[in-house]
Amino acid sequence: MEFIETGGLRIAYERAGEGPPLVLVHGAAEDGRVWQLQLAGLAEELTVVAWDEPGAGRSSDLPEGFGLAGYADALAALVEALDLGPAHVAGVSWGGTVALELYRRRPELVATLIMIDTYAGWKGSLPADEVRARVAGAREMLAAPRAEFDPTFPGLFAGDPPPELVPLLAAVSADVRPATLAQQLGIMAETDLNELLPRIAVPTLLVWGSLDARSPLTVAGQFEDAIPDTTLVVIEGAGHLSHLEHPDQVNDAVREFCRTHPPGAKQ
Known part of the structure; x- marks a missing residue:
């Protein structure tokens, strides 16, 4: 684990491998540990960097009033501090929304985008009644006493999580900070x-679980229709966290895409 300091924040990250840079941006109620299978599986060809976003894992707490722009600016600072840009930038779920905001604010740092089971914000991708239901569910979750706080969202996997991942998922969930999650979910509801x-x-690159119940394939279709140059890879039998449920298939898709679109190549 390594760290940078930026804007009064301490940002933790893990780096593995050599080659073109791939920056991994985790989802809400997670930290960089959820990318272990990508760090291990892609490091032979790529310099893979997985951060703990502000307010998560081993990084600093969120400053008051921290918004989506703050996350994107912190991610940009990491890319610049490690001299990675332009990089492949991959985000899962909430992390894909952060990656989109990074591209909006600092497109010169982004060689390609890899969107995994993600959203253009909840407001941008889901029906209004679904957003309202998620906000209500989040309020109920966050109102629970700390001893009963469970940040696990329904529908993350197509079925039960793979048994070998249960200890990792439990460890990550135990470290979730309610204040961070409240801030993220509020941002998603309005973005x-x-x-x-x-x-x-x-x-x-769009990578989507065929059985994703949180960001269904219809959302992937919205991205595919709107973005000029897209490749859609559907991971059969996977839910919302396809990179954990079927890591080999996701890694293969990411590896092939990065080979086809090396940073610096004319598109």
């Missing part, structure tokens, strides 16, 4: 990045 999608000028 609509649909206007950005047609203006994305870098190749974009």
Whole structure:
């Protein structure tokens, strides 16, 4: 584990491998440990960097009033501090929304986008009644006493999580900070990045679980229709966390995409 300091924040990250840079952006109620199978599986060809976003894992707590722009700016600071840009940037779920905001604010740092079971914000990708239901569920979760706080969202896997991942998932969940999760879910409920999608000028890989109940394939279709240069890979039998449920298939798709679109190549 390594660290950078930026804007009064301490940002933790893990780096593995050598080659073109791939930056991994985790989802809400997670930290960089959820990318272990990608760090191990892609490091032979790529420099793989997985951060703990502000407010998660081993990084600093969130400053007051921290918004989506703050996450994107912190991610940009990491890319610049490690001299990674332009990099492949992959985000899962909430992390994909952060990656989109990074592209909106600092497109020169992004060689390609890899969107895994993600959203253009909840407001941008889901029906209004679904957003309201998720906000209500989040409020109930966050109101629970700390001893009963469970940040595990329904529908993350197509079935039960793979048994070998249960200890990892339990450890990550135990470290979730309620204040961070409350801030993230509030941001997601109000974010609509649909206007950005047609203006994305870098190749974009869409990786989606066929059984994703949280960001269904219809959302992937919205991305595919709106972004000019997209490749959609559907992971059969996977839910919302396809990179954990079927890591070999996801790694193969990411590896092939990164080979096809090396940073610095003319598109």
